[in-house]
Amino acid sequence: MTQNWGMTIPFYDRSLARSRELIEELPELGYTDAWSAEVNGVDGFTPLALAAQWAPGLRLGSAIVPVSTRGPGLLAMSAATLADLAPGRFTLGIGASSPAIVERWNAGTFDKPYARTRDTLRFLRRALAGEKVSETYETFQVQGFRLERAPKTPPKIVLAALRPRMLRLAAEEADGAITNWLSPQDVRKVRAEIGPGTELIARLFVCVSExxxxxxxxxxxxxxxxxxxxxxxxxxxxxxxxxxxxxxxxxxxxxxxxxxxxxxxxxxxxxxxxxxDAATCRARIQEYVDNGLDTPVLAPIPGGEIPIDQAVRELAPTR
Structure with a gap:
C-alpha cells in the first residue's frame, strides 16, 4: 500500500469549527496528508493553517487554489505563511479552475488558463525562494515584489492537471500533478503523460454505503x-x-x-x-494506487449507512 493516504478537510458534514477533533485524530488513524479545496465553501488556506496546529504530523496541501482569483503577490504571501507554520510539510496546489469560479463568482478573467498557470508557477518559484521579482510574463507583470519573510523551506508546488499539455507542465516544472474524477483504469493514462518520477495526487469521492x-x-x-x-x-x-x-x-x-x-x-x-462497505472501498482505493496513484486524497460524502466520522475511521489505512 502507498505510504501516502490523504483526507479532505474540512469534512462534508460539518463546519471547519467543528472539525478539530476529527482532524486531530487523523495521524493516529494512519492518514499522512490533509488537503483542502477552494470552490464556494472554505478558502484553501485557513483549514491548513489550523490543521498545522491541530495535527502537526500531517503533510498539508491545497487542491487547489485558483491562479486567477488572487494576485501573484498575495498568493505568494499566503503560501509563505503556510510554509512557515508547517515547515517542510506544506505543498501548494494551484490550478486554472473554471470560468464559473473565476469570472462569475470572483469577478476575475478566465483567459489563457494554461499560460496563467505556467506563469504563476514560475513567479512563485522565484518569490518563495526569496528573490526580488521584476518580470513581464505572458499573462501578467510583476515589478519589484519580494517577500518580507521568505520561508526557510519553500513549499513544493503541484499543478491541477487533466490533459496532456498541463500534465507535461506539471512533470517538467512543478513537483507533482493533481487530478480528479477518474477511475482506477484512467490513472494509467494520466501516469503515462507524467512518467514514473512525478507525484500523482487525486481526490477520490467515497460513499461508504451498500x-x-x-x-x-x-x-x-x-x-x-x-x-x-x-x-x-x-x-x-x-x-x-x-x-x-x-x-x-x-x-x-x-x-x-x-x-x-x-x-x-x-x-x-x-x-x-x-x-x-468500508473494506470494498479500501480495496477500490488500492486499485488506484496499484495503477500508479501516489497520493489518494479521500473525500467521504454523506448519504451512506454510517456517519462521516465513522467512515473516516473505517477508511483509514491502518484498518
Missing part, C-alpha cells in the same frame, strides 16, 4: 455538475468517455437537467465514485 441505487442517484447529481464543465468534458473525451457522455451533454445543453441525470450511465457513476 445501497447502490441511492449512491448512484446521489452520484449522478454530483457528476452532472462537474462533467458538464468544459474542462472536465474535455478530460473525459480524452479518457475515452465522449460517446457515452454525449446524451448527458446534449440534454444539459438543452436545459433539461432531469434528462441529463437520467442519461448518465450507471457504469460511469460506478467508475468515478468509490462505494460499497
Amino acid at each position: 445501497n447502490v441505487d441511492q449512491v448512484r442517484e446521489m452520484g449522478r447529481r454530483m457528476l452532472a455538475g462537474y462533467l458538464t464543465v468544459p474542462v472536465y468534458a474535455a478530460f473525459h473525451d480524452w479518457l475515452g468517455r465522449g460517446d457515452v457522455l454525449r446524451p448527458m451533454h446534449e440534454a444539459w445543453a438543452a436545459g433539461d437537467r432531469q434528462a441529463a441525470l437520467k442519461a448518465l450511465p450507471d457504469e460511469v457513476v460506478d467508475a468515478l465514485i468509490v462505494h460499497g
Whole structure:
C-alpha cells in the first residue's frame, strides 16, 4: 500500500469549527496528508493553517487554489505563511479552475488558463525562494515584489492537471500533478503523460454505503455538475468517455437537467465514485494506487449507512 493516504478537510458534514477533533485524530488513524479545496465553501488556506496546529504530523496541501482569483503577490504571501507554520510539510496546489469560479463568482478573467498557470508557477518559484521579482510574463507583470519573510523551506508546488499539455507542465516544472474524477483504469493514462518520477495526487469521492441505487442517484447529481464543465468534458473525451457522455451533454445543453441525470450511465457513476462497505472501498482505493496513484486524497460524502466520522475511521489505512 502507498505510504501516502490523504483526507479532505474540512469534512462534508460539518463546519471547519467543528472539525478539530476529527482532524486531530487523523495521524493516529494512519492518514499522512490533509488537503483542502477552494470552490464556494472554505478558502484553501485557513483549514491548513489550523490543521498545522491541530495535527502537526500531517503533510498539508491545497487542491487547489485558483491562479486567477488572487494576485501573484498575495498568493505568494499566503503560501509563505503556510510554509512557515508547517515547515517542510506544506505543498501548494494551484490550478486554472473554471470560468464559473473565476469570472462569475470572483469577478476575475478566465483567459489563457494554461499560460496563467505556467506563469504563476514560475513567479512563485522565484518569490518563495526569496528573490526580488521584476518580470513581464505572458499573462501578467510583476515589478519589484519580494517577500518580507521568505520561508526557510519553500513549499513544493503541484499543478491541477487533466490533459496532456498541463500534465507535461506539471512533470517538467512543478513537483507533482493533481487530478480528479477518474477511475482506477484512467490513472494509467494520466501516469503515462507524467512518467514514473512525478507525484500523482487525486481526490477520490467515497460513499461508504451498500445501497447502490441511492449512491448512484446521489452520484449522478454530483457528476452532472462537474462533467458538464468544459474542462472536465474535455478530460473525459480524452479518457475515452465522449460517446457515452454525449446524451448527458446534449440534454444539459438543452436545459433539461432531469434528462441529463437520467442519461448518465450507471457504469460511469460506478467508475468515478468509490462505494460499497468500508473494506470494498479500501480495496477500490488500492486499485488506484496499484495503477500508479501516489497520493489518494479521500473525500467521504454523506448519504451512506454510517456517519462521516465513522467512515473516516473505517477508511483509514491502518484498518
